[in-house]
Amino acid sequence: MARAGLWAALGLLALPVLAGLAGVIAPAFGYLPALGGTELSLDPWRGLLSWGGLAAAMRLSLTTGVLSTALSLALTFLIVAAWQGTRSFAWVTRALAPMLALPHAAAAFGLAFLIAPSGWIARALSPWATGWERPPDLLIVNDPWGLALVAGLVVKEVPFLLLMTLAALPQADSLRSQMIARGLGYGRVMGWMKVVAPRVYAQIRLPVYAVLAYSMSVVDVALILGPTRPPTLAVQILEWTNHPDLQMRFQAAAGACLQLVLVVGALALWRLAERLVARRGAGWAAGGARGAGADRVLRPLGAGVALATGLAVGLGLAGLLVWSFAGLWRFPALWPDAWGLRNWAGQSDMLARRIWQSAVIALGASVIALALSVAALQAQGARPARIMGLIYLPLIVPQIAFLPGLASFALILGLDGTLLAVMAVHLVFVLPYVYLVLADPWRAWDARAGLVAASLGARPLRVLWAVRLPMLLRALCVAFAVGFATSIAQYLPTLLIGAGRVGTVTTEAVALASSANRRLIGVWAVVQMALPMAVFAACLALPALIWRNRQGMRIG
Amino acid sequence: MHRIIAAIAIASASLSPALADSPDPQDWDAVLDAARGQTVYWHAWGGDPRINAFIASVGDDLQDRYGVTLEHVRLADTADAVTRVISERQAGRDSDGAVDAIWINGANFASMKEQGLLFGPFAEDLPNWPLVDTDANPAVLIDFTLPVEGFASPWAMFQMVFEYDSATVNDPPRSLDALRDWIGENPGRFTYPQPPDFLGASFLKQALYGVLDDPAALLDPVGEDYDEITAPLWEFLDEITPNLWRQGRAYPANEPALAQLLADGEVDIGFAFNPGRASAAIADGELQDSVRTFVFDGGTLANASYLSIPYNAAHIEAALVLANLILDPEIQARAQDPDVLGFQTVLGMDRLDAEDRARFEALELGIATLPPEEMGTGLLEPHPDWMTRLAEDWAERYGQ
Numbered sequence: 001m002a003r004a005g006l007w008a009a010l011g012l013l014a015l016p017v018l019a020g021l022a023g024v025i026a027p028a029f030g031y032l033p034a035l036g037g038t039e040l041s042l043d044p045w046r047g048l049l050s051w052g053g054l055a056a057a058m059r060l061s062l063t064t065g066v067l068s069t070a071l072s073l074a075l076t077f078l079i080v081a082a083w084q085g086t087r088s089f090a091w092v093t094r095a096l097a098p099m100l101a102l103p104h105a106a107a108a109f110g111l112a113f114l115i116a117p118s119g120w121i122a123r124a125l126s127p128w129a130t131g132w133e134r135p136p137d138l139l140i141v142n143d144p145w146g147l148a149l150v151a152g153l154v155v156k157e158v159p160f161l162l163l164m165t166l167a168a169l170p171q172a173d174s175l176r177s178q179m180i181a182r183g184l185g186y187g188r189v190m191g192w193m194k195v196v197a198p199r200v201y202a203q204i205r206l207p208v209y210a211v212l213a214y215s216m217s218v219v220d221v222a223l224i225l226g227p228t229r230p231p232t233l234a235v236q237i238l239e240w241t242n243h244p245d246l247q248m249r250f251q252a253a254a255g256a257c258l259q260l261v262l263v264v265g266a267l268a269l270w271r272l273a274e275r276l277v278a279r280r281g282a283g284w285a286a287g288g289a290r291g292a293g294a295d296r297v298l299r300p301l302g303a304g305v306a307l308a309t310g311l312a313v314g315l316g317l318a319g320l321l322v323w324s325f326a327g328l329w330r331f332p333a334l335w336p337d338a339w340g341l342r343n344w345a346g347q348s349d350m351l352a353r354r355i356w357q358s359a360v361i362a363l364g365a366s367v368i369a370l371a372l373s374v375a376a377l378q379a380q381g382a383r384p385a386r387i388m389g390l391i392y393l394p395l396i397v398p399q400i401a402f403l404p405g406l407a408s409f410a411l412i413l414g415l416d417g418t419l420l421a422v423m424a425v426h427l428v429f430v431l432p433y434v435y436l437v438l439a440d441p442w443r444a445w446d447a448r449a450g451l452v453a454a455s456l457g458a459r460p461l462r463v464l465w466a467v468r469l470p471m472l473l474r475a476l477c478v479a480f481a482v483g484f485a486t487s488i489a490q491y492l493p494t495l496l497i498g499a500g501r502v503g504t505v506t507t508e509a510v511a512l513a514s515s516a517n518r519r520l521i522g523v524w525a526v527v528q529m530a531l532p533m534a535v536f537a538a539c540l541a542l543p544a545l546i547w548r549n550r551q552g553m554r555i556g
Numbered sequence: 557m558h559r560i561i562a563a564i565a566i567a568s569a570s571l572s573p574a575l576a577d578s579p580d581p582q583d584w585d586a587v588l589d590a591a592r593g594q595t596v597y598w599h600a601w602g603g604d605p606r607i608n609a610f611i612a613s614v615g616d617d618l619q620d621r622y623g624v625t626l627e628h629v630r631l632a633d634t635a636d637a638v639t640r641v642i643s644e645r646q647a648g649r650d651s652d653g654a655v656d657a658i659w660i661n662g663a664n665f666a667s668m669k670e671q672g673l674l675f676g677p678f679a680e681d682l683p684n685w686p687l688v689d690t691d692a693n694p695a696v697l698i699d700f701t702l703p704v705e706g707f708a709s710p711w712a713m714f715q716m717v718f719e720y721d722s723a724t725v726n727d728p729p730r731s732l733d734a735l736r737d738w739i740g741e742n743p744g745r746f747t748y749p750q751p752p753d754f755l756g757a758s759f760l761k762q763a764l765y766g767v768l769d770d771p772a773a774l775l776d777p778v779g780e781d782y783d784e785i786t787a788p789l790w791e792f793l794d795e796i797t798p799n800l801w802r803q804g805r806a807y808p809a810n811e812p813a814l815a816q817l818l819a820d821g822e823v824d825i826g827f828a829f830n831p832g833r834a835s836a837a838i839a840d841g842e843l844q845d846s847v848r849t850f851v852f853d854g855g856t857l858a859n860a861s862y863l864s865i866p867y868n869a870a871h872i873e874a875a876l877v878l879a880n881l882i883l884d885p886e887i888q889a890r891a892q893d894p895d896v897l898g899f900q901t902v903l904g905m906d907r908l909d910a911e912d913r914a915r916f917e918a919l920e921l922g923i924a925t926l927p928p929e930e931m932g933t934g935l936l937e938p939h940p941d942w943m944t945r946l947a948e949d950w951a952e953r954y955g956q
Contacts, residue, residue, distance in 0.1 A: 036646070052952055052956045053955070053956035056956060117822065118820040118821070118822055134821045134822070135820055135821060135822045137743075137744035137801060137802060137803075137822075138802075139802045139803075139805050139806055142806045143806075144805060144806075227806075228750060228806055228807065228809075229750070229805070229806065229807070229954070229955050229956060230955065230956045242633065242635065242636055242639055243635065243639070327841035327842075328841040328842065328843075328844065330819075330820075330821065330844060331820050331821045331822075338841050340841070342840070343605075346605055346608075346609050347605075349612065350608075411643055411644070411647050412647050414649070417654055499640070499654055500597075500599065500629040500631075500636070500637075500640065500654060500655075501597070501629070501654060508630070511602060511603075511630060511631075511632050512603070516808065516809065516810075516812050516813035516815075516816040517603075517604075517605060517812050517816065518816065519605075519842070520605055
């Protein structure tokens with residue numbers, strides 16, 4: 001039965017992705033009978049290539065994706081190398097969960113208001129320091145180089161990579177390795193980079209690839225922070241997908257194929273760079289430079305980076321919260337001239353409905369994902385099956401490359417626009433995260449407890465129910481919360497499969513992004529953030545409550 | 557729970573014989589009977605909270621008076637709903653479609669009407685139709701040069717007005733030439749939404765009117781003399797672009813984004829299609845009360861907003877009831893209230909009874925709204941071809 005769960009999980013991940021890809025590749029070559037395309041042709045590609053912004057859009061996707069991934073990875077390593085094993089580091093790890101629960105779009109909104117020329121930073125410095133009585137004419141958000149987009153991605157990907165790194169550290173035996181390196185006179189950061197980093201990187205390689213693929217093809221963050229003339233390739237594909245002239249769907253499909261090729265190409269390049277770094281790095285590591293002095297610069301830098309990331313997200317969200325209660329708020333006033341509840345009151349009906357729909361979808365998808373993950377893990381036994389690498393498929397194939405194809409299938413089958421269909425498509429993205437979060441604690445479980453139970457006559461299923469699941473309650477709760485947050489954050493799947501009938505707080509918030517109404521964006525982003533946070537808090541409280549009289553189940 | 561009840565109600569309604577035939581708006585009682593218990597999905601642009609709140613209030617009336625539930629599907633772009641209907645037809649879903657009603661005009665209306673995607677004609681059979689002032693507002697019969705022929709029901713009149721902050725601008729530019737000079741003298745203080753956004757593309761048309769001596773050609777589809785006619789427009793844009801907000805390297809996405817720039821003081825002059833928008837925003841505390849409006853001496857673009865029903869709509873009767881309700885004098889007066897929306901009514905005052913007329917007469921103008929006699933000439937919307945073509949060429953010249 002557990003084996004069936006494993007195959008169900010893999011099928012659930014792979015089938016929609018493959019079907020979606022087929023649904024994109026065929027129309028890219030002119031074949032989509034529902035739209036009158038019955039003959040193979042290269043017209044979609046001709047249309048794509050004749051778009052004047054193509055080169056720039058491709059360049060943007062590539063540069064912003066690679067830059068944000070490299071930056072996120074470097075900053076993550078810096079933070080861990082400089083501070084692992086200290087009290088501040090424990091504090092950073094505790095701040096991770098809420099940062100992870102925060103949807104990308106909400107973080108992007110907050111950042112946009114923080115750094116805009118009429119944003120909070122400019123307001124705090126004006127007019128006393130800057131002399132600005134009116135917002136300066138500076139292009140910061142939506143800058144043509146995509147730097148604001150990179151910043152928006154980095155503040156969200158650093159927490160994700162930190163989490164993945166933390167999970168990998170025990171297997172890399174990092175603390176003892178670093179201790180030995182320091183005993184040999186290496187600086188904290190230098191020792192970690194030379195001794196621990198290579199082993200950790202090997203373990204977080206797939207998450208890094210997921211970050212790269214995601215950053216190159218993200219739609220919601222790019223809509224909020226990215227350039228507009230032209231936008232990134234992914235955003236342009238979405239525009240073509242939604243174009244009133246249905247013939248543009250073919251061009252959109254060709255664009256989606258191109259996006260896939262671009263991502264695969266970037267991954268190949270990244271892999272090549274890995275080898276290069278490995279070869280050069282081996283010599284560097286053996287070179288013996290101790291870099292003890294570098295700590296004086298790198299440790300404060302690491303702390304600064306962690307603090308800046310936290311502040312960018314925290315202050316951004318605080319800004320949105322203030323906007324959601326603001327009446328008139330003119331530049332350069334630091335606080336609104338008037339406060340009120342009308343922004344919230346006006347949205348109350350819609351809020352109630354969207355929260356309800358989002359919660360039902362997220363709950364359903366997370367519960368199913370949890371059950372499938374447990375089944376898949378149970379089926380594998382002690383050693384992970386290689387085939388589970390497939391779990392990364394939906395994270396690495398760009399959403400924009402296969403979701404339009406999946407949406408066409410849903411429309412033809414008449415499944416679109418239902419709560420169940422949206423829940424099913426969310427499951428494709430929720431399942432990998434739930435599985436990844438659950439897998440490590442699952443394997444770390446002390447199997448001797450199971451042996452004792454078995455020797456007392458318990459069958460495997462009873463061991464699972466009566467011993468393993470209760471002991472792993474905390475991990476299960478965290479995995480559920482991550483799944484819930486992942487579902488809440490889904491924009492494109494909800495938009496394309498929901499057909500306007502099913503909407504979540506995230507589709508509502510991103511739709512409002514175009515309206516530039518900060519009060520409403522504030523309201524929705526706050527809700528978008530509060531919903532997963534509340535579930536996170538509940539999921540952390542539940543095990544503590546249930547196990548309050550079990551000394552052995554305490555943390556730490 | 558009541559979602560399930562609603563689903564059952566919808567399911568049983570679709571079994572009733574009334575739906576077997578296409579609804580006949582002339583048999584209004586049958587329409588009302590069939591509509592009761594239905595949910596009408598109105599796909600309408602959802603970027604303005606005031607409009608959303610107004611639509612929600614119409615939904616309350618619809619429920620109270622006719623037992624019809626209104627679901628506002630908030631669109632980022634009207635084209636999304638058009639796409640939806642086209643996709644459904646091509647997937648063979650010729651009934652029970654997702655879109656029951658669309659807020660529409662211009663190119664979207666033209667393309668749906670041409671492709672036979674609309675239910676109708678129905679508008680002139682609505683019980684409230686006799687109240688519509690077809691003499692004073694020819695735009696309720698002709699949308700962007702295309703005869704409407706009852707395939708859409710008008711519900712609000714719009715005319716482009718410029719909004720400026722009187723605290724920083726003393727003498728607003730009342731012609732395109734004056735605007736060009738003003739932009740040159742005040743670099744970075746003006747911009748327009750990025751075409752193909754509706755308001756942004758409308759600015760291009762407004763500018764085209766301003767640079768042409770004889771704009772008659774705009775009322776025909778785009779012809780071979782397109783390059784010749786539009787050359788002065790591109791000259792005008794080339795001249796102002798370096799002095800636009802962000803030097804024209806970025807543009808606001810749409811009307812609310814432009815409005816936010818005005819509220820933030822990033823630009824000094826904005827514009828909108830709703831002459832009462834500024835007043836309503838000031839009343840809501842979203843815009844400084846020093847903002848006023850003006851129009852060009854040569855006139856500004858005027859058009860009407862319509863409600864259309866797709867041919868495959870699942871709830872045509874409910875959509876008909878909705879179309880009729882928003883022509884109700886009470887609802888129209890609510891839309892015109894400067895504290896609500898400030899929309900201009902499509903109804904003729906001489907066609908109303910005394911009580912309904914009083915509703916309109918009781919309305920104040922709003923602090924930033926121009927009185928009717930100062931609104932100047934409403935320019936006819938060019939043929940929808942122009943908007944599409946101008947937006948495409950704009951993207952090629954400035955959008956990449």
